[in-house]
Amino acid sequence: MPLPILALAIASFCIGTTEFVIMGLLPEVAADLGVSIPSAGLLVTGYALGVVFGAPVIALATAHLPRKPVLVGLASLFVVGNLFCAIAPNYWTLMAARVFTAFGHGAFFGIGSVVAASLVPRNKRASAMALMFAGLTLSNILGVPGGTALGEAFGWRATFLAVVGIGLISVAAIAWLVPSDVAQPSSGGLLGEVRVLGKLQVWLAMLISALASASLFTVFTYIKPYLTDVSGLSTGAVTWVLLLFGGGMTIGNIIGGRLADWKLMPTVIGTLLMLALLLLGFAQFGAVAVVAISMVFLWGLLVFVVVPPLQIRVVEAASEAPNLAATLNQGAFNVGNASGAWIGGLALSFGVSYANLPLVGAALALLAVAVAVMSQALDRPAPVVALGTPAE
Incomplete structure (x- = not known):
């Protein structure tokens, strides 16, 4: 796997874990924040709506900007958003943090897929995109069950702190490995x-x-x-x-x-x-x-x-x-x-x-x-x- 695409895959692993791990932690979140499990389930819906409405907003706002700084910024948004999730004192703060985090989801995968495709010959572009999305699929095999087990053992906030750590690695990898002149606007x-x-x-x-x-x-x-x-x-x-x-x-x-x-x-x-x-x-x-x-x-x-x-x-x-x-x-x-x-x-x-x-x-x-x-x-x-x- 080309190293720039590996950096994007690490970030997609972090994003996929963020999106889906909450499903395995609903009972712990509900008990800690004093809400019902169905109410905690709305944290999944809130994230999805954040993706839908955030995608065009972020894409339009960053249309004229170089791609690498945008990707670094979006990966950083996930770090900050997950940190807010980890320290959220109540249900509505956690909901707001989830929606805030989701705003960068669609834009990252959209822009990241274009960047991945630009790094390889034309006849390899779909394979390059698949390599980037591999992080998302692996998050369902490793990130979600691992994050669920971590949350059950040490509390659900520990899971989000672990995602923060992975997110910091992805930010550093993108900043270091992705070329500065890649896929210009x-x-x-x-x-x-x-x-x-x-x-x-x-x-x-x-x-x-x-x-x-x-x-x-x-x-x-x-x-x-x-x-x-x-x-x-x-x-x-x-x-x-x-x-x-x-x-x-x-x-x-x-x-x-x-x-x-x-x-x-x-x-x-x-x-x-x-x-x-x-x-x-x-x-x-x-x-x-x-x-x-x-x-x-x-x-x-x-x-x-x-x-x-x-x-x-x-x-x-x-x-x-x-x-x-x-x-x-x-x-x-x-x-x-x-x-x-x-x-x-x-x-x-x-x-x-x-x-x-x-x-x-x-x-x-x-x-x-x-x-x-x-x-x-x-x-x-x-x-x-x-x-x-x-x-x-």
Whole structure:
């Protein structure tokens, strides 16, 4: 892994741990701050909303600035935000610190992916993005369970202090290893960044990202009751199955980068089709524990195969000024996270069983396929017909 991309991967590990570790610490946070567990769960929602609304604000505010100082600043924001989380005296202070921290999330991954792509030859750009996102996938395997265990042993504040330490390492690594002249802002400045949002292909790519993410979170939000009630696994076994899911994500991320460098849109379309088929199989055979465990691993793999291709798709569609579009694509993933959880909950409230919930996810994946096919069709130039010559 090139050292500048390694620096970005360390930061993405820190950010991924920040985002997800709170889920494993909800009981400890709720007990310490004197709130209910559902109220503590809103700290997850608050972070997601911070990503969605913060991404365009930060991207626009930094559009004219050199990329390296922006990345150092965003990584530093995470250090400060996690420090505020660690010392928060009450629930609302912690909520404010979480939202503040999340403001830099989308911008870091958006700008960082553009920087990673600029550090390698054109035919390796998706793989470079995948290497940067590897930190995010590894955070689900190492950071989240490690942070949860640390919080259970020494208190939840110790976890955030540990993230501060990792964050400081990432700040130093970016400042030291990332070249100063990398991926300079577009000559069009702020206006150029905004102008690319008039391109249909940019919006189609972000719509695919949102639908793919919604397909995941429609089911994954409720994966624990699914595995216990439908597949018959114990609560303790679910933890190991989720680690297997994280392993699939890590492998899929690397595979996705390499496939995207080879055939970008066929990778997206084919993977989304396989994802829909897997979810249909989940609904049909999820009651068999061994099958369910295997499917969870493949599910994690397929979900992250599409991440690097979709990010590079946005960057290519907005090639004149990619930073805002790449950042907004991270917001699109988080819109999918939130809407998927809502759609899954709505389906359950209307009587859909846990066993059939994957059918809803499959429908969203197929909708993403339809949008991807339309997007690829728009890439093809219309046939030129000479005057007087009948079209074939």
